[in-house]
Amino acid sequence: MRALRRFAHGHLAVFLMAALFLVSCTTSESPPAPPPRQLTTPLRGITLESLDDLGRSLDLMAASPTPLTVRVVMDTAMQPEEYRDAVARIHDRAQVMVQVVDSEQLTELSTTEVADRTKAALRDLGEWVDVWEIGNEPNGEWAGSGPGEINAKVAAAHDVVAQAGRPTALTLNYWSSPDCYEHAWEDTMRFAHTVSRQPDYVFLSIYETACDPPQHPTAADIAHTLTALGTVFPHARLGIGEVGAQNRSDGRSQDPGLAEKQQIAQCYYGMHNELRAQVGPRFVGGYFWWYFHADAVRGGLWPTLRQLISGLGDDDASESCADSACGAAPAPPPAHG
Template sequence: MWKDQQRAKFLKFKIKEQAVVYFKHIFLALFCGALFCGVLYGENPNKISKQNSKSDFIWGVTIDDGWYEDAQDASGAKLQSIVRALQALPAKPTVRVVMSKEISPHEYEPLFRRLSEVSYVMACPVDSYEMSSYKSVKSYEKRFADAFAALAPYVAIWEIGNEINGEGWLGDDANFIAAKMIAAFELIHKKGAKTALTAYYTPSGAQKTQMREWLRKFVPQDMKEGLDYLFVSYYEDDNEGFAPDWSEIFTDLQSAFPASKLGIGECGNTASDATQASKKAMMRRYYTMPRYVKNYVGGYFWWYFVQDCATGAEAGASNGKNRGAHDKAEAADELLKSLSEAIGEAYR
């Protein structure tokens, strides 16, 4: 099981690694797209004015680097399709942007600026698979300082650690990992900005140290009292479909982190044999979860939002070499509709 999890994480990392090459070529496309998207696509007139009736709920989706390689021209079509998909959701979403180490924060500025016009933004300056590449606490802290300097006007939440307790791919020294996490928290917290930590859940026995034990041991008390959000990353497909007892998990986390808002930090149908039906079912299962505890605020942050729900294909493409693009666009529209319906159902 552990090896399956590592393979899944490795595939996630390889997508990001390959995508960096493409990003440099399409940066101009993002910039141009950011200028024109607002004209091309207006706001959804049926948008719920608040994130949910309780006002603090989060409807999250993730934008990782995997989509950059799909942008083949300078039209900005991919960014436009992402903006359109976000605007189609019935509540204003929170977009978690996973940043790559090879890309400087200031290069993300046009993307963050455009996304902030149609969503709340949660910045993830360091993904879990890149944690081990930061060889000192100072280098990790500098990444967040640079990101804050370049992107603070557009960011609502800063993810100061991603899948922080994952074993193996983050490194072997838990104390060192915790020191980096604490440095980032102190930096962002002192600036008065909101912070989030994402933990990594596995069934009992899958890791040497269970999530709750790691959090109790390595998160200092002042951080437990000052952390704004504590999220949990979980992928069913990495764990043979195991269904956690979320009520028990969040009850325990609320006890340990009474001042933090709680939720799901990553999810998605990552199996190689995933189908439209399985993706729809999983979307609905997560986005309609009940409010397990008082501090529960949703989240979810579907990892493959761009790949599943947004395409750069034209709706009218219908023959010849465009047939595949047309079919892909129809599939994305279908999943976007399913996600919208799930959010709408949870809102009601």
């Protein structure tokens, strides 16, 4: 709000004009964003990592037989306001989760810059965002030097969103063993205990080929970790925040084929019933396939994802990986997905 000018003479007319000016300034401001929608569960998630071919992406969202939750990744090379049109159009077709800063770009920003970017995103996109991902894979060495630096940025984003009364989400890396990371602080549960905030949703990011040898967690393994996270974050709802097939840009020696992508999708989306049974009512699904644009919009994965997504919540719709590992491609060097 603009500051009123101070006049030397205290005539009544001057004060009336000042009062009218104040009212005018107040009423001309944009009305507050409407309250966020209550998310419907299970979350049937996809991750839109690119706004290229947005029309085609929107067509696939509209063709989904069940409502999607679309996770929009914001690139630091773009300002939040540049996402307005896309997020508004996605909001018309799906629930929306916005990732404030991807883990690989977190080191580019200071804590103050993370807070400022979150404020800008909330201002420019808040009308259409149902939940804000305030931390993505923070327990990865690519996200920063350690919990102190990383958690300060997570807390900064969280506080901006929470003070606005909006839901927050935190996505941690799932690591099955020390073979998956270089530093002790990257361990999933060890890092979780260093987080100083209490987000509304806590998710796991799971990549088999991010470990060497590859990790092949069962539903029972994942449920165990989610249940443990539930004790650290007692008010959070729990789920899977990211799965996918890593490619050469992630450090693999070759790109995965469609069969591998289908196998991974079928495994993790297919765990839904078992995870729901083992974790309990706090489990909300999620999954949020990474590279949706590359793999589903431009690739051939959409029919598989569409079938799996439509089956979530149907007790007989999909196979469970509870009793066996899913299997994956040959081991690449450890890398982020």
